[in-house]
Amino acid sequence: MSTILQPVTQVSELAMNEPAHKGSGNAVIKFGVVGYGYWGPNVVRNLDQLEGSKVVAVCDQSPTARKRIHKTYPHIGVLSETADLMSSTEIDAIAIVTPVWSHYELTKAALQNGKHVFVEKPFTSDSAQAEELIELAAQKNLKIMVDHTFLFTGAVKKIGQLLDEGTLGKIYYYESMRVNLGLFQHDVNVIWDLAPHDLSIIDHLIKETPEAVSATGQTHLNGHEDVAFITVYFPNKIIAHINVNWLSPVKVRTTLIGGEKKMLVWNDLEADEKIKVYDKGVNITSREGLYSLLVNYRSGDMWAPQVEQVEALKQELTYFVDCISNDHTPSNDGAAGLRVVKLLEAANESVRKRGALVQL
């Protein structure tokens, strides 16, 4: 065992002497985390606090990040080499919270070392990588969960419930605006940075397989598209439109979903009343001959359903721990990650062709 792994061993020995405050009889899943930049601290905090998990070590190649880890979590091992994390026999699962280009290599190494993987969105840089990782995980009987955090928010759960119960009726469209100033990513464009959120949401909410994508975008500052408009076509005339932008003066997180019976607005920046359901719509009431349609606009009540106030990432990681402990396949597994990567690839291809339709 290399000397750098020493703190890991000490941490786990300490933990064995601690009172069993975690897991209450069930095995605690022991995690290693790679990446402690912007998002990594949220993953570490949740895994450290959950009943069913503990963080054995965190690895980051940046000395500054390693200092921050040690200062906040003196009981957690700190590593600079991912190889030491991957090969540790103390660890059951690895969370990969690094930039997109590194997801494939790190996930592959973790799987090869017999670890379950929680990997950030988007799953990989291309679909061939995702397919290979899915196959490797299946061969080794290991779980992959792709961090599609929004699926675990109270808002998306409520929208899913409204759709499942038939409150909105047949879906006509999904329209989302996800714009703000920055944070510019160095390795991906705004589509790969922000659109995975909406693409994973539509993959989850719309029970149809998308048929084609058309997208436009433009690069202004660092060679990557910083503004983009993506349209996804589904069967049964369902259409989704996603606007992502790093050059917006204001932050907007607003989604409209139009249904045959009701329509809703989800403003994720609202503290309360994130979702408003409108009893508005258009009925074509009668046809008196071919040229005189009677159009009736319905304008009824608006109501704001109760939305569960939870930290989505906490719910998601609890679910991942449960999937590992009880041998369940997560709904946001590698296959879900691959479906999103395929949409991202199609969007990039369409942007290169100035909006040409790309069949899926």
Ligand SMILES: NC(=O)c1ccc[n+]([C@@H]2O[C@H](COP(=O)([O-])OP(=O)(O)OC[C@H]3O[C@@H](n4cnc5c(N)ncnc54)[C@H](O)[C@@H]3O)[C@@H](O)[C@H]2O)c1
């Ligand atoms: N689910 C969400 O809502 C959400 C939010 C933000 C970011 N993300 C995703 O999280 C991932 C990371 O984003 P970020 O904004 O935290 O990036 P970041 O650049 O702020 O942090 C990445 C960290 O990983 C470290 N790192 C990179 N490669 C490494 C390697 N091979 N070994 C060890 N350490 C390494 C870097 O030193 C850095 O500290 C991205 O995939 C991003 O899309 C998800």
